Amino acid sequence: MTFSSFGRDMNLTMEVICRELFLHNRESIKIQKEETAVRNLVKILDAALRLCNEKGFASMSLRDLSREADLSLGAMYSYFSSKDDLLRLMQGQCRSMVLRALESGIEGFYDPRMRLRRLIQAHLYSSEILQPWFYMSYMETRSFPKDEYSLAIEAELFTEKTLVDIMLEGQASGLFKPVNAGLLGAVTKAMLQDWYLKRWKYSKRKITVQNYCDFVLDFIESYLLFTAEA
Amino acid sequence: MTFSSFGRDMNLTMEVICRELFLHNRESIKIQKEETAVRNLVKILDAALRLCNEKGFASMSLRDLSREADLSLGAMYSYFSSKDDLLRLMQGQCRSMVLRALESGIEGFYDPRMRLRRLIQAHLYSSEILQPWFYMSYMETRSFPKDEYSLAIEAELFTEKTLVDIMLEGQASGLFKPVNAGLLGAVTKAMLQDWYLKRWKYSKRKITVQNYCDFVLDFIESYLLFTAEA
């Protein structure tokens, strides 16, 4: 699975995300016409993610957002009922789409080594495309309202558990070495997260998601696989 | 080097940090008597770090801080001249003491394998003791005032470069395998950071800093060292 084939298969564009968001929230969104709504939701979400990445959700004022999205305060309140509601909209839609991408990444694969590769690829590629959302989710989790907080933690632990389960499968079938799978899963998650948390560093060094992915896979597999290599 | 021996050698207690802080900032601090000043600085910094970890620096109001530190607003302003100044005080003092701890960790060691071990230990142990400060620094860096931002980035890159340099030394001397040292340094930093960023997760799983440290060292050395093992 290459990054560009992943990009083609999953459709993680803002346009698509905002259209789904609109269709799933017609009751709460006060705008009727789909095209108008989608166009403005894209402007709002793009601007919100940009501002959240710069200064954080709490420090992003709705006046900043209004300026950046090129919509008045009143107009924006036709799309969400409060600042927290805006957060809920972004979280709900993006989380479900990323989860879908991860699941369909490993779907139909049964060899532990292949499943591990594909899960790591799917995670890195998703976060490459939706980096601002991943970054925002990571940095803001602690200040989310209670329900969103739980969902975010749950999602983090779910991905980690999936990693660990694949490792345990591989160990059970004698394919992987009996190393500490729990800790290996945890630090693998940390490496996956570093890709979207330190994007500035990796871009400056001209390291692509493909480079990073290959390295992480080699690093982990060297530790897990029995040495057939030199 | 064990965690407890490290704790004994470096003196990273709040009491010590605040006393140094006071002595280095006598001009700007409006309180004369050392004992009074140190006692209250400890209250202020402890409370500030606690609140910053809960809700972030921007969302911590000075009224919150005043309540938690059990000091009036006016009294607190005898110790710093603005909210940003409070940040600068915490950053300056803690950063220099952590840097000192890292440097004296590898001082006097010349074998690359030993240097790598000791640097990783010193980093994990420091962040175990000053976890709230490490966490705050990581999460708030992007919203620091310009000068503090640069210093924080510089410190992050310095630690990473030190890791990479040790790896390159080891490779040059034929002790380590010729893997991608730049990327290995980057993901090593990510693993070190995960220890203070996800403390809640590791405490819940009853994983100690010693466990984590041993695992990370084993993981990295397996990748770097030529296989003398099974």
Place this chain on the structure above:
DNA sequence: CTTTTTAGAACGAGCGTTCGTTTTTATTTT
């Protein structure tokens, strides 16, 4: 003309910061 969408002034709450006052501590005088 009716409906949908946008604009931006207005409001109360909470922010960082200031400052005149009170309380506590230390020193001097009786």
Place this chain on the structure above:
DNA sequence: AAAATAAAAACGAACGCTCGTTCTAAAAAG
């Protein structure tokens, strides 16, 4: 040893400003 005074530290109401949110009127669309 007690009282008086001076110095140091702590207090918290008040100020100007920005925040999230509401609301009415204007503009645009059909």
